[in-house]
Amino acid sequence: MRRLLLLLAIIAGLSIAATPALAGTVTNSRGSNMTAQVVWGTSDENGGGRLGGIYGDIESWGTTIGLWEQDAQVIACHNGTPADLTDDFMGYVGTMRDGNGEGAVTVAADLKTARVAGVLTITTAEVDYCAGTYLVTSVETDVPVLLELVATSRPMPSVDVNHERLASVYNLHQINHMMSRYATGTAMLDGAPYQFDSGLISHNHWTDHYNEH
Secondary structure, three states: OEEOOOOOOOOOOOEEEEEEEOOEEEEEEEEEEEEEEEEEEEEOOOOOEEEEEEEEEEEOOEEEEEEEEEEEEEEEEOOOOOOOHHHOEEEEEEEEEEEEEEEEEEEOOOOOEEEEEEEEEEEEEEEEOOOOEEEEEEEEEEEEEEEEEEEOOOOEEEEEEEEEEEOOOEEEEEEEEEEEEEEEEEEEEOOEEOOOOEEEEEEEEEEEEEEEO
């Protein structure tokens, strides 16, 4: 088991410019976002377990707030052919709770404080990826949510680089810079305290380069 610190990797609101080149197509993109979030629970090496969180995100096009929770396991799905392991895949089986909505998100430029306030529509469903079923059991509307976070650590920089290349076909180069602080504070959902294990306030900036040969 491992403590879940961060599951969200929100990569949206890209500013994309594409130009044709003699050897093919070249695409360059860049973007940034600021996020405040709290998470709880633990997951196993496959991503199963009891865990969840609440987040608020500031993109170039606006703000989003959301909730995600799961009480599910990830198991091997035999795709109707238990004797044939070549077509097996891993799938979730259990309960999923997903919320999204509108509200206000503010994150200080120094990442020392953050606030998220708004309302969510929350859908709860029983899922079985092996059977291909998704059964909605409840839908809650206008659920108030609130996060008020204060940083508890120094800024923590990190850089993630991904490079993929297939000779004479394509070249992909991605760089993600993240500055973050651990945080604590208050989380409320539907007027009740929302217990969490970890909080994080972060600023992400990424650049992508892709070209076809």
